[in-house]
Amino acid sequence: MADYEDVRYEVSDGIATITMDRPDVYNAFTRETVLELNDAVRTARDDDGVYAVVLTGAGDGFCAGADTTEMPDWDRQSPEEYGAFLWIIQQLVANLRGMATPSIAAVNGPAIGAGCDFALACDLRVTGPEGIMREGFVNVGLVPGDGGAWLLPRLIGESKAREYLLTGRDIDPEEAVEIGLAVETADDAVAAARDLAIEIRDKPATAVQRTNALVDPEMGFDEYCRLAAEYQWECVTDPEHKEAVAAFNEGREPAFDREYGD
The missing domain is CATH 3.90.226.10 (2-enoyl-CoA Hydratase; Chain A, domain 1)
Incomplete structure (x- = not known):
């Protein structure tokens, strides 16, 4: 550090x-x-x-x-x-x-x-x-x-x-x-x-970061749609998305496989 x-x-x-x-x-x-x-x-x-x-x-x-x-x-x-x-x-x-x-x-x-x-x-x-x-x-x-x-x-x-x-x-x-x-x-x-x-x-990290990137008042709608499709596919194939959906369906909190920096 x-x-x-x-x-x-x-x-x-x-x-x-x-x-x-x-x-x-x-x-x-x-x-x-x-x-x-x-x-x-x-x-x-x-x-x-x-x-x-x-x-x-x-x-x-x-x-x-x-x-x-x-x-x-x-x-x-x-x-x-x-x-x-x-x-x-x-x-x-x-x-x-x-x-x-x-x-x-x-x-x-x-x-x-x-x-x-x-x-x-x-x-x-x-x-x-x-x-x-x-x-x-x-x-x-x-x-x-x-x-x-x-x-x-x-x-x-x-x-x-x-x-x-x-x-x-x-x-x-x-x-x-x-x-x-x-x-x-x-x-x-x-x-x-x-x-x-x-x-x-505590939300799925890829979804958080890609959502954050999509909040851009300078971006045109066509560019937004292109990026949203790209990011959504990235999220769909992300293990944290799958765990979040499973947790929702089972009525529990998600348990993501991650290590926090320290």
Whole structure:
């Protein structure tokens, strides 16, 4: 297992928990933090013993965005240098979105700027009582360079997304649930996210991953049908499908032949 400085990576019972671990700055990230996060997400993605991923932050925050005290003076950098740094952050969003294994953001505290985008890039979100989400880029004279203006409209609709993007307002936990951005608000967001991960883990894994891949608002219907037929055949020939059907017919819980990564 990789030895990270700013990230904790743990696997238990088939669930990988990736924790941004800079609690003194509400898990604001540096370049090294994002490199470690990218590696951790790829590690979870490539582990056949991981059936769901929980992304969260240590202490009282999810992620406060970039740690500006650790960043260079960007106006002295070239556009290429700045673009190279931004690309690393964009890759984390892309890696989260492109992962077939379902990901759940446990938004235990403020998720600000790029930190908000990390939560949006996950497949599902659970918020804690202090788990506000704020794009906030416009408040400091920036645009959502990490994917927020692409992600948010697809999750909550264009008009509502513009409201939050153009005003920099907070999305509080209760409103996040109301507008469909979060599954639920819980006193312990990490525990609730893990419960949700366990519920997903206990379904046939191939069906879960292929269903996750089919949820793509950019996909045309013809392409969807082609992939659905391909994935359905893969599921039909999967032993976990056969066990799930047998368990249903016999009125019992399925017993899948699998080993969880640890």
